[in-house]
Amino acid sequence: xxxxxxxxxxxxxxxxxxMSVRGDEWLDVAVAKAIRSACYGFKAGAFGExxxxxxxxxxxxxxxxxxxxxxxxxxxxxxxxxxxxxxCEEINGSYEFCPHCGAEVSSGE
Numbered sequence: 001x002x003x004x005x006x007x008x009x010x011x012x013x014x015x016x017x018x019m020s021v022r023g024d025e026w027l028d029v030a031v032a033k034a035i036r037s038a039c040y041g042f043k044a045g046a047f048g049e050x051x052x053x054x055x056x057x058x059x060x061x062x063x064x065x066x067x068x069x070x071x072x073x074x075x076x077x078x079x080x081x082x083x084x085x086x087x088c089e090e091i092n093g094s095y096e097f098c099p100h101c102g103a104e105v106s107s108g109e
Contacts, residue, residue, distance in 0.1 A: 060103035
């Protein structure tokens with residue numbers, strides 16, 4: 001599942017959980033329904049892992065490691081993710097998520 005898919009799954013799960021709790025449903029049942037609504041193919045054995053993935057959003061900083069010059073004379077900065085260590089070339093704007101591991105960029109750019 002990509003990081004954007006995971007963000008959407010979190011929203012779906014949160015909406016489902018809010019609706020279930022408003023209906024005076026037991027919390028454990030509401031959580032199970034929320035996970036099932038967010039993740040197609042839900043398997044009971046993976047309940048804990050799916051719940052952890054929905055809750056946990058790793059964060060990182062993008063640290064500039066070097067600057068390169070293109071043939072046209074433009075400068076391209078290279079950034080390294082503090083979570084996975086992978087490098088990324090500069091894009092227009094800034095990174096919201098690491099394109100390699102999906103961690104949310106919280107600082108350093």
